[in-house]
Amino acid sequence: MTVTEPLRTGGPDAATWRHRKLYDRICDALHALPTRFHTSLRIAGISATDLFTLNTPLGAAIEQSVVESLNNLRELWDPDDEYQLYSFVRQAQVFPDVRLQTSAPGVDASDRIILGIELKGWFILAKEGEPSFRYKASPLACAPQDLLVVFPWALDEVLSGSPKLLRPFIEEARFAAEQRNYYWETGRRTPGPAASVTRATTATPYPAKGSKFNDEPVSDQGKNFGRIARSRIMDEFISTLMAQPLSGIPASYWQKFISIFAEGVDDKQVERRLADLRKAAELEKISGRGSEAFDKIEAGLRDLLVRQ
Structure with missing residues (x-):
């Protein structure tokens, strides 16, 4: 079977999706967020050699702070108050884990969720030197407007202080999932059926909690499937970021x-x-x-x- 290399779409089609301007403003707000980000977290008294351990315990707290900050930037993504009924909500064990949604009565079911963001944090001094999170969602579970967003962070005093966000990596969620599968099946040295990916049974965006929306490899002895940074999709971003002083x-x-x-x-x-x-x-x-x-x-x- 010939596997075709995926291509970015440029986002949802403005001719068929009436929220395209909102989508563009949200992308702009995500880029602006690091300069507006605030958190009460502060790290002090930790050994420099223990800094590697910060990514996991602080990651969830920072990701929640990102969602709160994004809601506080409403003037950027909703300057005309067209979406007053909507807010960004972070949820566990669903995909994407951040959704722009409303529970207000009278809103049509098709408009209750406008878009989703799979949000990841990355402590840039972590041992791997690259993001280690796993992104396994099927392309079929991604709407055209959904995004994969990675916010790198560091401490403002390098070895201590408060977390500060750096320039984010923003990618189409569906393209990222397709590129991950393409790399797994064609970009590695594993030949034959062992390089195959079994697609998820859920074939619609915004699956309910408990749905099987992840693709899975036929063989993954090293447990590396889903490590999106290894699919080469983030190479240029990581190289530029790690050169930042x-x-x-x-x-x-x-x-x-x-x-x-x-x-x-x-x-x-x-x-x-x-x-x-x-x-x-x-x-x-x-x-x-x-x-x-x-x-x-x-x-x-x-x-x-x-x-x-």
């Missing part, structure tokens, strides 16, 4: 710095890896304030290793 040092170097000390290697290995990292930084011409910060972080992490 945090306190003068690109995020990728913070991530590598911390991973060196978190892996439990001996002193000689630490020194060798730090030297390799220094050479790489010099090749990328990290200089000035960034170079000074690099020296301070290197010394601080060495001190951390000694105290442990």
Whole structure:
């Protein structure tokens, strides 16, 4: 069977879907959200080598804060108050997990849910160096207007402080699901039937809780199916994001710095890896304030290793 590479559609058709302008404004609001994001969460007193563990416990809280912030940006996505009956609601164990919906009486059933967002958070200093979440929803469970949105986040003082959001990754949910399946079946080295994907039985958007809306691989010994970052769909986004400086040092170097000390290697290995990292930084011409910060972080992490 020949598998055709999927293509983006550009979103729902304005000629047949009357909410297209709302869709575009919501995409704009998602891009604007990092500058308007506020949370009462603050992290302090945690070892630098334990930072890797933050993604899971803080992820849900940050995702809920994103939903609240999105509702607070109503003036951006509903400037003329056309959708006063609607709000973004986050729900567990449904797809997509955030829906723009209403429960007001008198609204036609077909308009109770306007669009959905599968929302994911990603702590950019996490050990993997890329988002590790799994996105397994079938393309058949995605409406043309549904989105997959990943909000990277970091702490405003890098090793402590309050979470701050960075530029989001926004993709058509259906295309992302199709690309995931395409990569699984054609982009890896696994030959034959083992590379196949079994499609979900649910073939309609906004499935009810308990519905079987996930695609599943025929074989996945490594439990990697659904790791959307490995489908190459996020490569350019991740590369650009990890080059962004945090306190003068690109995020990728913070991530590598911390991973060196978190892996439990001996002193000689630490020194060798730090030297390799220094050479790489010099090749990328990290200089000035960034170079000074690099020296301070290197010394601080060495001190951390000694105290442990």
